[in-house]
Amino acid sequence: MNDTKATIEKFEIDLNELKEFLNIYDNSDDTLLNSLVFAGKQYIKDYTGLTEEEMVEKKESLKIALFLIVSDLYDNRGQQSLQNKRNTMLTSILDMYCKNYLH
Numbered sequence: 001m002n003d004t005k006a007t008i009e010k011f012e013i014d015l016n017e018l019k020e021f022l023n024i025y026d027n028s029d030d031t032l033l034n035s036l037v038f039a040g041k042q043y044i045k046d047y048t049g050l051t052e053e054e055m056v057e058k059k060e061s062l063k064i065a066l067f068l069i070v071s072d073l074y075d076n077r078g079q080q081s082l083q084n085k086r087n088t089m090l091t092s093i094l095d096m097y098c099k100n101y102l103h
Contacts, residue, residue, distance in 0.1 A: 010052050010053075010055075010056050011041055011052060011055040011056055011059060011062070013037065013063055013066060013067075015030065015033060015034070015037075018033060018037065018067060018070060019033070021067045021071070022067075022070070022071055022074060029074075032074070033070065033074070036069075036070045036073045036074055037066065037070055039069075039073065040066045040069035040070045040073065041055075041066060043069055044062055044065055044066060044069070044094065046100075047094050047098065047100065048094055048097045048098045048099060048100060049098065049099035049100040050097055050099065054097070058097055061093055061096070061097070062093070062097070064089075064093060065090055065093040065094055068087055068089060068090040068093075069090065072087065072090075
């Protein structure tokens with residue numbers, strides 16, 4: 001099993017809840033959304049330095065952060081994203097749990 005996947009697989013979200021957040025009403029992008037969720041989880045883990053267990057403990061707050069990340073990645077496919085601009089809500093949520101002070 002891939003080590004990266006193993007470190008974040010317990011931090012699960014409901015894909016239907018995410019699709020509702022994104023106003024997606026069919027299943028045509030489910031594979032893409034699953035990939036974006038994985039990337040978003042890794043972004044949160046790398047940004048905050050939280051362990052898998054810590055991410056699970058703070059799941060409700062981090063779920064919103066994950067939804068914001070996936071929304072940005074989904075809406076800006078094909079463009080550089082999360083690099084040029086910062087979403088203040090996302091940054092505020094992640095900074096509350098950040099153990100990495102250089103980011």
